[in-house]
Amino acid sequence: MTTQTLGSTEKSTAATSTKNAVGKKAARASRPRESWGSGSPKKKTHGGRASRLSWTVSLRGLVILIDWLLAFITATAVLPALGAWLHQQSGASQGSLTPEGTIAMWGMPLFFLVILLAAGEITVMRGMWRWSTRRLQRINDRADDAGAEPVAETARKKSSNRKKTK
Template identity: 65%
Template sequence: MPAWSHILLYRAVTLVADVLLAFITATVIIPTLAAWLHQQSGAAHGSLTMAGTIALWLMPLFFLVTLLAAGEIATMRAVWRWATGRIQKARTAGAERATTDRPGTSVTHRETTRRGRRRR
């Protein structure tokens, strides 16, 4: 499989996973969490004032949504880094395979990696 197909495959898998994670969080987890907090805070009974509703329902919801967003961003970055590592392994394997196909050529690992190249 060519190197560009690995790049497209891993990036597509990463983007689909990120979109699904964000979509499920936005349509399922946050509304469920909001309804639970609304019920538990007493705001559902109508006995709280506007200040009480903000203090006992809205601010805890905002805090938990912020924590969820931070966790999602960390997860998305970890998945992106995983895909980048897999792409680098595929590129390295492709470069090694290309050098072994041609007799008389010898390329070291240092020459096939990004860090081993000299800056011009």
């Protein structure tokens, strides 16, 4: 092969590869985008059932995880430390109290503080659950406003407008 022939072959190959690249880009732009791992076109799930389910699972799961962590940390760290502090402050650690005195000076205050902590934790847990409910309601309202007409309401309207035949 001569140098002149080699040069023209390189030019034609470069021009062909450029045409192929442009053609491939145009073909990719004209066909619908595909999601990973499936041959079907990508579906928009904004406001759809799958999106609502994922939000529900995520928010409820987050609230349950935080509730569990709060209860676990309270039971394993806060209550034992509080009990040890009360045991030391009441004088029960010195052994000079009778069993009735230990109950009166250490047991009952600890019981009272445990009940207060439990009530506070339950209040916080309910507040977080209500927060997630409000958040999910906002997501559902936005999805309904975006054009997703509820099917159940339409069916009820049609069935309630029917006239009874005798």
